[in-house]
Amino acid sequence: MQVSMSINGQAHSHDIEPRMLLVHYIREMAELHGTHWGCDTSNCGICVVLMDGVPIKSCTTLAAQAEGHEISTVEGLEKNGVLDPIQQGFHEMHALQCGFCTPGMMVTGRWLIDKHPDPTNMTDYEIREAISGGLCRCTGYVNIVKAIRWAAAYEAAAATGGN
Amino acid sequence: MAMQTPAPVEYSRATSVDDAIQQMANLNGEARFLAGGHSLIPMMKLRLANPGHLIDINPLEPELSYIRQEGDEIRIGAMTRHVNMLESDLLAQHFPIFHEAEHVLADPVVRNRGTMGGSLCQADPAEDLSGVVTALKGQAVVRGPGGSERVLGMEEFHVGPYMTAVEPTELLIEVRFKVKRGHGSAHEKVERRAGDFAIVAASAALWIENGTITDCGLACSAVGPTTMHISRAEQALIGQAPSEDLFAQAGAMASQDCSPSADGRGPVDYKRHVAGVLSKRALSRAAANALR
Amino acid sequence: MASWLSDATGGVTDAPIGFGRMKRKEDARFIRGKGNYMDDVRLPGMLHGALLRSPYAHAKIVSIDTSAALAHPKVAAVVIAKDLETLGLAWMPTISYDTQAVLAGDKVRFHLQEVAFVIALDAYSAQDALALIEVEYEVLPAIVNCRKAMDPGAPLIRDDKVGQTDNLASPTWEAGDKAATDRVFGEADTIVTRDIHHTRVHPCPMETCGMVADMNPTTGQLNIYNGNQAPHAHRTVYAQVAGLPEHRIRILCNDIGGGFGNKVPVYPGYVCAIAGSIVAGAPVKWIEDRSENLATTGFARDYIMHSQLCAKNGKITGLRVDVIADHGAFDSTAQPTKFPAGFFHIVTGSYDLDAAHCTVTAVYTNKAPGGVAYRCSFRITEAVYLVERMVEALAWEMNVDPIELRMRSFIRPEQFPYESATGWTYDSGDYHKTMKVAMEIAGYEDLRKEQQEKLAKGEIMGIGITFFTEGVGAGPRKHMDILGLAMNDGADLRVHPSGKAVVSISAQTQGQGHETTFAQIVAEELGISPNEITVRHGDTDKTPYGLGTYGSRSTPVSGGAVAVVSRKVRDKARLIAARMLETRPEDLAWEKGRWYVRGDVSKGAAIEDIAEYAYSGSPMPEGLEGGLDAQAVYDPPNLTYPYGAYIAVVDIDPGTGHVHCRRFIAVDDCGVRINPMVVDGQIHGGLTEGIGQALMELISFDEQGNCMNASFMDYLLPTALECPEFELGETVTPCPHHPIGAKGVGESPCVGSPPCLANAVIDGLRVWTNGRVKHMDIPCNPARTWAAMQGNAAPPQ
Helix, strand or coil, rough: CCCEEECCCCEEEECCCCCCEHHHHHHHCCCCCCCCCCCCCCCCCCEEEEECCCCHCCCCCCCHCCCCEECCHHHHHHHEEECCCCHHHHHHHCCCCCCCCCCHHHHHHHHHHHCCCCCHHHCCCHHHCCCCCCCCCCCCHHHHHHHHHHHHHHHHHCCCCCC | CCCCCCCCCCEEEECCCCHHHHHHHHHCCCCCCCCCCCCHHHHHCCCCCCCECCCCCCCCEEEECCCCCCCCCCEEEECCHHHHHHHCCCHHCCCCCCHHHCCCCCCCCHHCCCCHHHHHHCCCCCCHHHHHHHHCCCEEEEEEEHCEEEEEEHHHHEEECCCCCCCCCCCEEEEEEEEECCCEEEEEEEEECCCCCCCCCEEEEEECCCCCCEEEEEEEEECCCCECCHHHHHHCCCCCCCHHHHHHHHHHHHHHCCCCCCEECCCHHHHHHHHHHHHHHHHHHHHHHCCC | CCCHCCCCCCCCCCCCCCCCCCCCCCHHHCCCCCCCCCCHHHCCCEEEEEEEEEECCCEEEEECCCHHHHHCCCCCEEEEHHHHHHHCCCCEEEECCCCHHHHHHCEECCCCCCCCCCEECCHHHHHHHHCCCCCCCCCCCCCHHHHHHCCCCCCCCCCCCCCCCCCCCCCCEECCCCHHHHHHHHHCCEEECCCEEEECCCCCCCCCCEEEEEEECCCCCEEEEECCHHHHHHHHHHHHHHHHHHHEEEECCCCCCCCCCCCCCCEEEEEEEEHHHHHHHCCCEEEECHHHHHHCCCCEEEEEEEEEEEEEEEEEEEEEEEEEEEECCCCCCCCCCCCCCHHHHCCCCCCCEEEEEEEEEEHHHHCCEEEEECCCCHHHHHHHHHHHHHHHHHHHHHCCCHHHHHHHHHHCHHCCCCCCCCCCEEEECHHHHHHHHHHHHCHHHHHHHHHHHHHHHHEEHHHHHHHHCCCCCCCCCCCECCEEECCEEEEEEECCCCCCCCEEEEECCCCHHHHHHHHHHHHHCCCCCHHHHEEEECECCCCCCCHHHHHHHHHHHHHHHHHHHHHHHHHHHHHHHHHHCCCCCHHHHEECEEEECCEEEEEEEEEHHHHHHHCCCCCCCCCCCCCEEEEEEEEHHHCCCEEEEEEEEEECCCCCEHHHHHHHEEEHHHHEEEHCCHHHHHHHHHHHHHHHHHHCCCCCEEECCCCCCCCCCCCCCCCCHHHHCCCCEECCCCCCCCCCCCCCCCCCCHHHHHHHHHHHHHHHHHHHHCCCCCCCCCCCCHHHHHHHHCCCCCCCC
């Protein structure tokens, strides 16, 4: 069946088997390898992308279910050669080691900052809870929390004309 | 690739509730409805579930995703996502247990997709929302071919592990909760790790007027073949004044009346014990928020 | 934003010229989602492999019918043991000099063992085809308990081995002095005895194992894309095992999504992919799913330890421990040849004991093979788990504070280099200092007070201590080899005419930050900015021979090689500078980045000018060749001995047994720190693995030998909600024999944290039950902790 969706603002349309999972559509059909997979039981969050701005596990979604929706992956964070503050924050705060869980963690962080009513005052608990759908084996999460905070602070400063 | 993947399957989308039911009828009930998919798709990937056909009811979200008050009832549409129930002011105001239970149900990402209907119909004995709905004495509205509807209480709804009274050609469309005065509710859960299914969970609801318990709901998850409805404790509490001793007795009943199995989460004696502890704690906090 | 954002070279601003905090160069691709992991490898005509696995732990294979699978329109081939026999690949040697079936022929010996290999046009079809293969089994009784495996009448698991008459995997390993130990115990004031089981766990990196094998039928070149921790060693192994010429095998490790020891062994799936590529004449990709990873790749630990620790006059004096090691169905553990139990006999730990004795008996069971993995420093995790659990037990038996007992018993600074009772020479340390820093950060006295206050309120709080010493950086060639290959590492350094450099190393990063830290080593030695030094790794064609990254050996061995090769370049630069400045080499002094004339600092030659000169037509010093590069192979004189003091605080729910780690204080001494940011990150990760092992990770089996934890539903890893804000401290005691004084730190946090947390939980239960509860085994999940609280602690299986 023909399945069409928009990924990072670009239209994609491919003839696929109905059973194809969204993570594979992204990786194989759209050829965007930044979204990874890590388990069979929807626990690890390595495959997290945004659908209409909201994090979902792309390994637990059929590509067909994304028809007509807007998918955002890690590749969509950088715009016109400028990194998103979340990406910069991960770099500043050493929030990645092997990098495998990083895309899922970054899009989740991006979503948290966007939806939170007061991002510069997020509590540690709120940040940790937001990323608790993802597993990281390398970093122990401390720096991931710091990176998300860094990005929120950066954006707030930029908004007020600072930085 | 090599992450596990589903077997070949046919797929169609529903355009309305009645269209979904009609499609299912045309397939003689031999398809599965696909809502959030976070129970069904993992089972399909492990090839434990191999439906020949999926009817995607996500297009029904505008029609079936709602939390609203109608008269003396709160009604939740079957396609309402967990995140909506977690963040609903209406639910927080009327039934505080929703926020508590949703907070510990799966993880924040799964909650963006999973639905009320999916959770109830999956009927996993360890699942939190079934306990909540049972404690709140929710009524499930099920629609069948030709527009026929029936309303089921939770005891009728839950038939066995992963089995409900919903017929293959029917669709759960709504769950209804009566709003009565003096309500408080709470959910207690013990898990091996955040996001895991409960080792044991207890959902407690109380209605208290003039210092007396006028109604009570108590359900335990993960300690029986389905959600365990501790009706003996409910009966014992009605007409009594809330007290720690009373709740301890209710806890003892929960401990005795539940029917846990040993598994990787714990042995029988431990689960019985925790059913008692959590029931008491949930009732205690339910009383505290009823009396606030 | 920094200008490097669009810089494809990954250069970074704010780079110290040498050691110090520096953001990572490799981040550039990962934060853009441009990493190149196993499943990202695409080659023209590539096929996909999938393994059919046994549903039984122990069964004869009666027949295999692959006809239906072969008839599937998208299947290219189906390989079974019989087919591999013709290639001589049905069995493969292991690092422990055992053999392991690539595909089961006569029988299956563990649940989910490999039985057949399907090669198809795409991965979905490969999985579909697995269901079409029919295997008839005759089920045999499974041995799941390693004590039962040692019973005289137990079914023989390795009946494939000529002369094997029992289920012992190797001769019992022994270290220390039994007679001296018996004497010391005879004279002791206090003795504690414990049976301690370190449960089977799994390193579980987020990226599973996989390979793309590409045998070119025309040229006979075998290119292997494989995320593995020891590419050169693997190449040598494939050459020997498959009879392929080593110079026509190339292993390319691109980015690896975590290793932790999981990516050290050669797995049957790899051999199948290679055989498949030879047979199909096309590249074959095989990547395992998560269940395969958890259930069949190299597990960790599974040591059943019976131990006694004794004290005299208030000080620890002797240790004895006998271990039964469950190796699974094949002995595939990785460790230096002369040390079949790895470095377990460092079990005397941080203490100046009068005597010690240990034995390790390795046993076969009907379980997946493995044992050495998961940041273990070759079984030092088991050793430290044992000794630190015993020390705590002894302290409470003596009614002495556990830190006090340690302080009295530590090896003292003046005793270094210290010869331990089991033959290790510890290089350096000041343990008391590090312990005090930890106490200070933790506010230790206040913690004990708080514990009592909580007890009075009916709350359970536990405080656990661990002081670990471990030995890493294997190792000296006279003592240590793996499969006959010396554990030395090479480094090649070339400084280009423009003064920029490329250093090629044999260590293989899986996230440790080598592209940055190794550049920093060169920068420290030569004064070239790390931004102008590329670290090349991961391609056996382009890097020097070495034994790879595990056992925290990158900094001690590869780092040593890089420092040495940088100094060779610097020494050559001196000779060239002398020519340039028309003076004698001995008249020159070095300041970072330049040689200058002693007494006239303005007269000098910067390294980039020396480089330019070296490649130009200008005359070189007598006897010196042109260019500015060097090679080195580093043979470490000893292991290095990092150590640390850890303190954990847990709260336990008395009604449910649920344990929460509230605080974790970690003070590490890993000698000189190349990049403190990278060190801290390693520690955070390792401490989290400790939380996992202590509180939730478990690989267990039912009576039939079925693995019960083969998915993330039941093999639980900590999320951000289980981890506290780690409180780190440091002391720096340089390693006296290492070129830059560094010791390495990768595994330390995973070594020190599990016993620390276990001690904390037991401490909480001890206080709560007024001393009645003195022991439980990990994992301390709610059910097990509650059972222990009632006095019913049970081993994990």
